Amino acid sequence: MNVESAPTPCYIIDMGLLESNLKRLDIVQQATDCKIILALKGYAAFSTFPLISKYLSGTTASSVNEALLGKHEFGGEVHVYAPAYSKADIESIAPIAHHISFNSLSQFHQYRDLVRALNPHTKLGLRINPEYSEVEVELYDPCAKNSRLGATASTLNNADLNGISGLHFHTLCEQGAGPLARTLKVVEDKFGRYFDKLSWINFGGGHHITRSDYDIDLLIETIRSFKERFDLEVYLEPGEAIALNTGILVTEVLDIVDNGMEIAILDTSATAHMPDVLEMPYRPFIVNGYLPTERPYNYRLGGLTCLAGDIIGDYSFDEALKIGDKLIFEDMAHYTMVKNNTFNGVSLPSIALWHPSSEQLEIVRQFGYEDYRNRLS
Numbered sequence: 001m002n003v004e005s006a007p008t009p010c011y012i013i014d015m016g017l018l019e020s021n022l023k024r025l026d027i028v029q030q031a032t033d034c035k036i037i038l039a040l041k042g043y044a045a046f047s048t049f050p051l052i053s054k055y056l057s058g059t060t061a062s063s064v065n066e067a068l069l070g071k072h073e074f075g076g077e078v079h080v081y082a083p084a085y086s087k088a089d090i091e092s093i094a095p096i097a098h099h100i101s102f103n104s105l106s107q108f109h110q111y112r113d114l115v116r117a118l119n120p121h122t123k124l125g126l127r128i129n130p131e132y133s134e135v136e137v138e139l140y141d142p143c144a145k146n147s148r149l150g151a152t153a154s155t156l157n158n159a160d161l162n163g164i165s166g167l168h169f170h171t172l173c174e175q176g177a178g179p180l181a182r183t184l185k186v187v188e189d190k191f192g193r194y195f196d197k198l199s200w201i202n203f204g205g206g207h208h209i210t211r212s213d214y215d216i217d218l219l220i221e222t223i224r225s226f227k228e229r230f231d232l233e234v235y236l237e238p239g240e241a242i243a244l245n246t247g248i249l250v251t252e253v254l255d256i257v258d259n260g261m262e263i264a265i266l267d268t269s270a271t272a273h274m275p276d277v278l279e280m281p282y283r284p285f286i287v288n289g290y291l292p293t294e295r296p297y298n299y300r301l302g303g304l305t306c307l308a309g310d311i312i313g314d315y316s317f318d319e320a321l322k323i324g325d326k327l328i329f330e331d332m333a334h335y336t337m338v339k340n341n342t343f344n345g346v347s348l349p350s351i352a353l354w355h356p357s358s359e360q361l362e363i364v365r366q367f368g369y370e371d372y373r374n375r376l377s
């Protein structure tokens with residue numbers, strides 16, 4: 001890939017790698033007759049939707065804006081789930097939604113009639129909380145103690161579920177097929193008695209299906225055996241798995257300062273352009289970058305904002321960094337563009353697509369002052 005012509009900072013999505021991910025997801029769809037939809041929360045670069053919609057049948061949204069993006073830019077099925085809806089949310093969502101999942105019985109009872117009146121075709125679902133954790137980090141564990149996400153089994157006893165045609169659970173984060181299989185067993189034990197009145201179930205996201213060590217055979221076997229036992233349409237709604245390892249962030253070294261160690265200041269920012277580095281937190285991979293002291297030239301890499309903690313991490317290199325050098329951060333397509341902000345007035349990185357067949361870099365978006373200003377008033 002030729003990154004030299006990219007304006008920095010710039011995300012570059014490799015359309016070839018994206019299609020490889022989609023083909024892998026499609027193997028699961030073909031083998032199990034399940035439907036995989038894109039969770040816009042994790043990845044919403046809509047200039048790539050024409051490619052993605054060749055393989056996936058729709059999107060899942062967690063807000064009015066995401067639902068509108070799914071409807072207008074992707075097409076296909078529009079699924080929506082949010083921890084809570086306002087009346088105005090339902091009025092915007094119902095006319096365009098194929099599925100609306102509610103987080104609680106109270107929300108379902110509040111809006112059941114309104115949705116029916118606005119769109120008799122919308123299928124209504126309930127998010128359940130199986131109270132079974134496979135996620136270790138509490139920030140990412142929907143089944144943590146006192147979680148607000150999903151109805152627990154005890155709240156469904158003797159409840160009025162009239163109008164619910166499906167259940168939704170989302171309990172995983174960057175996980176393999178084993179955690180799904182174990183979770184599904186708990187879901188069956190606790191909620192299986194409702195299945196014969198339903199027509200669909202959504203296994204949520206967090207399935208790292210496109211990671212090289214993911215056990216795709218176990219996933220296929222798990223969905224197949226589920227579908228043999230229950231007459232339910234199965235949906236999966238990963239976000240990260242669609243865009244995993246398909247994009248980079250190209251940045252430039254603007255300055256190198258010394259304060260007990262060498263610190264390179266880049267034209268990007270952890271807090272504005274890769275917020276999960278601070279929030280998750282995690283250490284991004286850099287092309288030709290190594291752990292501290294593994295190689296002779298050591299640097300702390302810092303960002304452009306005035307936040308003291310706008311630090312990406314400490315890295316070592318085979319050669320000394322120079323002002324003007326390009327640094328390439330790996331796996332930057334998901335949970336970046338969708339989370340970014342213009343803190344400090346720092347511009348958002350441009351977005352480009354790499355087309356491997358024509359070896360063309362297509363700059364699809366550059367941001368400027370208007371984008372910053374339009375979020376304020």
Ligand SMILES: *Cc1c(COP(=O)(O)O)cnc(C)c1O
Nearest residue numbers: 039042170205206237238239240
């Ligand atoms: C975040 C989320 C997803 C997507 O999760 P990934 O980890 O990106 O696969 C799907 N469904 C719900 C309800 C979510 O909150």
